Amino acid sequence: MWKVYKYTLIDLARNKFVLGWTLLLLAISLGLFQLEDQPVKAMLSLSQVLLALVPLVASVFTIVYLYDAMEFTELLAVQPLRRSKILGGQMAALGTALVLGALVGTGIPLMLFLPGGASLTLILACVMLTLVFVAIGSLIAIKNREKARGVGLGLVVWFLFVLVYDAVLLWVMFAFSDYPIEPWIVPLAALDPIDLGRIMVLLKVDLAAMMGYSGAVYEKFFGNVRGILVALLALGAWVALPSAFAFRAFRRKDL
């Protein structure tokens, strides 16, 4: 697995895309911090951009890369290698490269301009979202033979998580506002990894508002560090589950 990991990583390093992604992130982060006179405001704008962009790029790039590396994958599959090791190495390498890109592209500017808990939380959210969408992207790439279809599906999934799910959630809140649905809202939000990342940032930045709503679940959830830990755990599950499905699909796949 480590050899697969190593060679995929070397290939990714040669690929200009990861470098470009890093530079783009750097440009956005630095640009926002230069434009805004208040670092906190810049960080909030940045978080909105990142929470939408990171999942998109992570999933689409993973899908495209896995399709492009198909010949190499087939070559590896011929060798006496377990399939889980092949996919594991590839996913780990993709995750490493994109996480490094995010760390350099956003982590450095954030820590430079606004060192503190809020920035750390945003970086953590970006890292976790990268991993989640590498896992989801891998699952999509393995499940679909056609590249265009895979990329399209990746876009649809991203769109679902970034916008549609929230709209449905808001509609549910409206529709069931006569019922005691408060305890269900946070678990429902946890079904969307992008929401989880956003809530992590909210817990750091908008805690004052979060404390305003005294529903029991919220109080427990938003009280302290526990909220962020719970969100992290849920995001961990979001990495583990699609990965598990991806491994299963890859094991059974007829290459």
Added chain:
Amino acid sequence: MKNWMRLCAVAFLLCTVVGLSAATWTVNASGKVKKLAPVLASAQAGDTVRVLAGTYAEGTLTIDRPLTLIGIGRPVIDGAGGDGNVLTITASDVTVQGFMITGTKVSNMNDNAGIEVEKADNVKLTDNVMEHCFFAFHFANSRNPTVIGNTVNGDPEQSETSRANGIHLWHCSGATIEDNEVQNHRDGIYFEFVTDSHVRRNKSLNNSRYGLHFMFSHRDTYSDNLFQDNGAGVAVMFSKNVDMSRNRFIRNRGASSYGILLKEINDVKIDSNIFIDNTTALLVDGCNRGEIRGNIFQGNGWALRLFANATECHFTANSFTGNTFDMSTNGNPVFNSFSGNYWDRYQGYDLDHNGVGDVPFRPLSLFAMVNERMPYAVVLSRSLLTQLLDQAERLVPSMTPEGLEDDKPLMKSPHVTRNL
């Protein structure tokens, strides 16, 4: 001229005579006169009692004639074993300075206090330390009380039900409350029927209910105070002609916690205050004729909750930055106005470069209205969805009240804003 000179001379003589007749007593826990009570009983009106360092545990002490008590080296007066109060003052013109006072009894029946002042005018309490008192200072029916430079530490271990107020005034007028620090009481400073008074440069921190709480208290000014980490912030109710300026309201968090809660207030001026990190910075519920100008609202959950029963409240030259919601309301508060404030969410332009945006700003976002109906929707804040909704609403206002807008939004904050 001669008459005037003569008058002066007589006045001078009178002063010296009075001065001579006033004796000075010295009480020393390790000296000849060990007890305070006998001295208080035999001193004449106008005398000064010097109390040297030591502990004086003589139950409740009563001052029933005009005396000046001066503690030297911070003597301790411990009221344990008394009727609940430590020091009861029933005479006017009493000064108590430089003591540490402790040993009140917690009671649900009596307002036991470290220093209780009842029907006594011109009482001065300065530079005392009140340690773990039930009420620390309790004034009733007194004119011109002065409370300056005291440190009031409640017992942080007590539950809210067995705490009482730090500085408590009931039916008083002309009070001066300055440079005190009150912590861990129920209400830090409590006024009921207190008129024509000044509250300046105090710090009210970590109180379990309100940092400052006043009701039926007219023509009072509150300036340069700090209210921080209080359970419910500051609540002011049923009062007229209130002037609050240059105060700081910081980190008052909770479902019913407010930087300031204005309830049934007429003619209020809120000027140059700073609100940071509160759940709700300013709640205006039934307020007539408010002048709210030059304040900084930064990083609050709700900077402003303006209820529809508020009328003629004018918001000018305030800065709204980094708040989760700049504003929310329960209806349509059109009888109020916004003009010339700075809003960090403002996206307009300023073609003529006069520092004022050319299109009005609508401070009430659609999502804030949604959130007013469904508080749990707060989990969706700052999501792409709510951004889009707010943008759409801003372009084509349909749900938010029509007239609610700042017609002259500033392009730059009138304040030097701080970072969170």
